[in-house]
Amino acid sequence: MKSKSLTLGLVLTALCCLAALPAAGQNLVINGSFENPAIIPLGNDANLESLIGWTTSYAGGVNLGGNAVYSGPPLIGFNALDGNQFVLFNGGGTPAIASLSQTISTTVGEIYELSFYVGHIGSGGGNMAVEAELADSLGNIFSTITGTATLLGEQWNSTPTTLSFTAPTSNVTLHLVDASTGDISASDVVLDEVSITPTSVPEPCTAFFGIALCGLSVLRRRRNA
């Protein structure tokens, strides 16, 4: 009876441990595709005070764009990279100082991958870019990467900007900062499909699961002896 309880306990604990792990490839960023709230009617350019999941700095410089919102020449039918909506920085001649932030729960020592797409819209040139900054729970930035639009006109980069990082604390804050320079009056930078996904299994859980399996094996051998 005692060994049965112990077996049950080990199994339940191991299952709880597994349940606590994020599923492989699960995006931890809330509203990373900027689809919520939906722009009604789609196509209007809305300011971002109420963007779900994100904190906005200098809301005047961050806008939510819908598919085909820029429909007149030279901006022909520009669409979101993913879904129906995307974020636009420094639109309407606003300065390139705005940012979006979101804090996610992480497991210390686990490896994650950040990924996001940027693009360029407008008739100008310049260096349209978004810098991603990762800060620990004390607010210290420990890693950065800049995604720069590689094409002019109305186009998304064909590949995402990615960064692999190890979580230093139990939560990490992602800041997406407008880092555009040059011709920002005639060009804007756009952003879509932001994700942070775990790419490794936390060591303590792996170790515990191994111990649990080992314990079950010993109990089974004892019972069969």
Ligand SMILES: [Ca+2]
């Ligand atoms: Ca989207």
Ligand SMILES: [Ca+2]
């Ligand atoms: Ca601009």
